[in-house]
Amino acid sequence: MATGRTHRPATRSRGIPEATVARLPLYLRALTALSERSVPTVSSEELAAAAGVNSAKLRKDFSYLGSYGTRGVGYDVEYLVYQISRELGLTQDWPVVIVGIGNLGAALANYGGFASRGFRVAALIDADPEMTGKQVAGITVQHSDDMEKIISENGVSIGVITTPPGVAQQVCERLVAAGVTSILNFAPTVLSVPDGVDVRKVDLSIELQILAFHEQRKAGEEAEAQAGAVVAAHQESDGKGPDGDVPAVMPA
Amino acid sequence: MATGRTHRPATRSRGIPEATVARLPLYLRALTALSERSVPTVSSEELAAAAGVNSAKLRKDFSYLGSYGTRGVGYDVEYLVYQISRELGLTQDWPVVIVGIGNLGAALANYGGFASRGFRVAALIDADPEMTGKQVAGITVQHSDDMEKIISENGVSIGVITTPPGVAQQVCERLVAAGVTSILNFAPTVLSVPDGVDVRKVDLSIELQILAFHEQRKAGEEAEAQAGAVVAAHQESDGKGPDGDVPAVMPA
DNA sequence: CGTTGTGAAATCCTTCACAGCA
């Protein structure tokens, strides 16, 4: 499993914390909405509210990028949009391939969020000869035999896997061998990749199971809840659950 | 924002760390695969490899559940499957509604992973009268006018939102008002919910943006990379969290 | 003034390393 040794190069690395990186897209979206409403400046408090985080965290996050605010005033919306976009690498175009054009792959291909900022669906790939040549979201599906050629000709470095779990690992290996270094995995499988390759995963059933855990706990508490028991709330706006646990009044 | 203050009751709380909870489904999946191959026992090292984590973390995680292993031997697969399932609340059935039957909603309805483990699609709901009565994944789509009735009659406590972002918040509010206390949000929006309601988000474009960030950095490092520089690998198996963003996609 | 930027404290999570048990 790709250990994720994060050797920091000796050179003064930018070192933006991973947790911060994961929130930058949230800020960017909130800022883009403000920009469209022609709001010129915004305070950390307001922006934090729009992004669903608290303002101290937001200011700390921005402090890793630089000093882009004005004391007593707030942040210039347009300027911040630009700075965050640049930091995230969205000022350039990222061609993406989607491998596995079933229900989910097709849904993603049709998803507008792709093209909107920096990402472009360069190709749709499927192993089923029946699919080859079909149009999905205005793009012609190509056969997986040509995967290597497609990737190198389009300069693709980001791949999305929406195949059945059984073939996800081999698809992953072919993608990596062909030059892909970032993978977004929708298949419910743990992918092994060599160092230098990033994998992020999206897994419906894991998310549901996490919800079920908390749901079960709420039910238990409710039953035990006598006067004075405090029911906790979970707003996990951002990645983790901030407030973490739930009381879970331990009976005997 | 809904701050979720977590009052800790005076009693010793069960307190399984959120990070651990997020990994339990991974362990469960690996264990289920072993179980299907009739493997009787497994060591922390083997199981950790299958789940994509390191063994110390796995043992620490399990230590929060109890002492379910045998020193010198390992863990009994069947027993662990049961214990984790119970901990996650998967020994009971969770009826789920999906709201918004577009491409993505339909893909999720067809997704096998739902039924497999404790979750059952109790209803599909859409606001478009054209959709009402249509069959998707063998289930008849119902109109959103009946949302409250559907939820209460089926005892639904988990809702999945796959609507366009513009209506996600109001759908969320109706779900909550009708009794839903856990929401899985696929719409690129920050949802506000009252205390006591859990929200988890799955957002394609956020994940892509995080990948783009690292991708950009790799490109930069590569350019600077002289002999001896080590390129970092990121295997972020599991999740932090889904977040939500799309740069202002004006949905049609 | 009002708001940012940030050291310092507090909290949460991961990793180490080894005692203890089957």
Added chain:
DNA sequence: TGCTGTGAAGGATTTCACAACG
């Protein structure tokens, strides 16, 4: 002997609280 379970150390992240500054 081999592997679990876990204190303790080490990191990472969040929160606090306030000095600095436009």
